[in-house]
Amino acid sequence: MKKWITGLAASSLLVLGLAGCGTSNDSASSDNDKLVVSASNVPHAEILEEAKPILKKKGIDLEIEVAQDYIIPNKALATKRVDANYFQHVPYLNSVLKDNPSYKFVSAGAIHVEPIxxxxxxxxxxxxxxxxxxxxxxxxxxxxxxxxxxxxxxxxxxxxxxxxxxxxxxxxxxxxxxxxxxxxxxxxxxxxxxxxxxxxxxxxxxxxxxxxxxxxxxxxxxxxESTKDNPYANIITVRKGDENKKKIKELVAVLQSKEIKDFIKEKYKGAVLPVSK
CATH class of the missing domain: 3.40.190.10 (Periplasmic binding protein-like II)
Structure with missing residues (x-):
């Protein structure tokens, strides 16, 4: 088992290295109508795709960067390549902030729970x-x-x-x-x-x-795991201060809307649950 897992880990590092080859100069758009979010493929990017046309009607052009691991989204946020990320819960974010004091991130809002x-x-x-x-x-x-x-x-x-x-x-x-x-x-x-x-x-x-x-x-x-009083809701993470930006507030509002909640319930059949807000 040890050899097998070691091989997998090596492959994972290779993917990470290739995926992280972008530079910090590839910053997120400062255009008022554009919002770049890094997200895990499933279900985060799928949920964002559902929210995209709703945000478009509000004058926000949502761009989704799909990440294949839990490292790249926070690096992208720190280097300002994206405006927000959507993949982690608060306990994980707290551990990341402890290990990376230079990161100044906060939660802009909780969206869903994925029972482990x-x-x-x-x-x-x-x-x-x-x-x-x-x-x-x-x-x-x-x-x-x-x-x-x-x-x-x-x-x-x-x-x-x-x-x-x-x-x-x-x-x-x-x-x-x-x-x-x-x-x-x-x-x-x-x-x-x-x-x-x-x-x-x-x-x-x-x-x-x-x-x-x-x-x-x-x-x-x-x-x-039980979903009652579950502290592991997945959140929209932003740089401190950006949680008050209009387009971030609009993103969170749409993701917490009845329309998106109904989509989550119907598509994932209990594997993903919207927050009860």
Whole structure:
């Protein structure tokens, strides 16, 4: 498994390198009627495509830059190549800001939630996982608490008493009767392939990558996180101060409108849920 994942990681780095070859001079348009947004392919870019004609009627020409990873959108925002990005939730953004003090980003508004799922080709529930089983996760500390909370809610592990579930990490597990091995060492976009190749007893996959890989995030997982009081809503991220710009406010308003909410509900059948605003 280690060799296989290493190969995948190398491929991912190559893609990242090629995708990041633009220069900071390719700044977003300052034209009042143009708005450039970097977004993940599914569902973010699809949702933006649905919003595009609505924004056009409001005099805003929306341009969408599709990103294949979670690094490029924030780099593009920092270098002013785009006006906003749409792919991350607040806990992830906070971790990015902690690691990159020069980034001055804020949320302009929450749009949707993608319930994260745990997949397995061998087992039908988390309680069926074997002694010493391996759980393959995304290589992001900001997601660990989110994932471990599912295992705790299912009674498979216990986390340290009093720990904030959003900030919880693998090291905060205090009871693990099955001695499960949580491996947070795979880039998010590669997790569907890890699952399809039956690597690991369980694989945790973000809904956007599951959809992009042809999986059903509602029917296929053996466990899915709760959406009640979920802090992981995907947001429109902008440079601090830009959240008050008219075209950013219009973008958020359209994405939070009934028309777009109905589109999300109909297209994604519960795999993606609009925020309840």
């Amino acid at each position: 799922g745990i997949y397995s080709k061998k087992y039908k529930s988390l309680k069926d996982l074997p002694q010493g089983g391996t759980v393959v996760m995304r290589d992001a500390v900001s997601e660990q608490g989110r994932i471990l909370s599912i295992f705790e809610q299912q009674g498979v592990i216990k986390l340290k008493k009093g720990v904030d579930k959003v900030d919880a990490q693998i090291k905060d597990i205090v009871d693990n009767p099955k001695k499960l091995k949580f491996k947070a060492n795979v880039e998010a976009g590669l997790l569907p392939q890890v699952y399809k190749n039956d690597q690991g007893d369980a694989v945790v996959i973000n809904a956007n990558y599951a959809l992009d890989a042809g999986l059903d995030p509602v029917k296929d997982p053996i466990a899915v």
